[in-house]
Amino acid sequence: DQQVKQNSPSLSVQEGRISILNCDYTNSMFDYFLWYKKYPAEGPTFLISISSIKDKNEDGRFTVFLNKSAKHLSLHIVPSQPGDSAVYFCAASDSGGYQKVTFGTGTKLQVIP
Amino acid sequence: DVKVTQSSRYLVKRTGEKVFLECVQDMDHENMFWYRQDPGLGLRLIYFSYDVKMKEKGDIPEGYSVSREKKERFSLILESASTNQTSMYLCASSLTPWAGELFFGEGSRLTVL
Numbered sequence: 098d099q100q101v102k103q104n105s106p107s108l109s110v111q112e113g114r115i116s117i118l119n120c121d122y123t124n125s126m127f128d129y130f131l132w133y134k135k136y137p138a139e140g141p142t143f144l145i146s147i148s149s150i151k152d153k154n155e156d157g158r159f160t161v162f163l164n165k166s167a168k169h170l171s172l173h174i175v176p177s178q179p180g181d182s183a184v185y186f187c188a189a190s191d192s193g194g195y196q197k198v199t200f201g202t203g204t205k206l207q208v209i210p
Numbered sequence: 211d212v213k214v215t216q217s218s219r220y221l222v223k224r225t226g227e228k229v230f231l232e233c234v235q236d237m238d239h240e241n242m243f244w245y246r247q248d249p250g251l252g253l254r255l256i257y258f259s260y261d262v263k264m265k266e267k268g269d270i271p272e273g274y275s276v277s278r279e280k281k282e283r284f285s286l287i288l289e290s291a292s293t294n295q296t297s298m299y300l301c302a303s304s305l306t307p308w309a310g311e312l313f314f315g316e317g318s319r320l321t322v323l
Binding site: 101103106131133138139140141142143146186188197198199200201202203 | 214243245250251252253254255258268269300302311312313314315316317
């Protein structure tokens with residue numbers, strides 16, 4: 098039972114354009130959401146997060162949007178750069194209990210120069 | 211900077227062997243985790259620990275055990291390795307008692323022949 102879903106395994110975007118990565122979740126208890134970025138042969142690194150009390154969080158070129166009613170979040174990268182090419186994992190958790198973060202299957206982003 | 215160190219980057223073991231994967235973090239984090247990453251399946255939680263000598267099963271604990279004798283060290287044990295345990299294993303730690311940012315190690319690529 099995949100509680101966090103990233104339906105696009107891959108995405109290609111031209112440098113300078115917007116990258117939009119999508120994520121859906123099914124567990125209504127999730128109230129904290131994170132995005133991680135992973136380069137080959139490295140561990141994932143935290144990118145940005147959002148609490149369910151907000152619908153948008155911005156950090157430089159990265160913005161995460163949360164639509165609780167649709168159980169959907171998205172990560173926008175503007176403008177996209179070749180160094181953004183990586184696998185992006187969406188993650189979610191229920192902060193009411195002990196920490197247990199559930200990850201999606203990942204989306205491989207390729208930014209074409 | 212938080213550093214999470216995994217003892218082996220690459221291991222090759224034979225079916226039936228006992229395998230130890232070691233993880234050490236240097237930031238006094240309470241929580242530690244073991245995930246495995248497989249293509250198309252994302253990161254799946256095997257076990258986590260929120261205190262010394264405490265452990266909780268994740269989503270896929272079968273065939274694995276863990277040990278946390280000291281706060282900084284969390285070990286993953288495969289009692290009798292099988293070919294379906296060939297995977298990338300990722301250790302992580304976090305400070306917050308609720309769902310927050312995870313700090314990952316670089317991963318251990320295990321191949322079971």
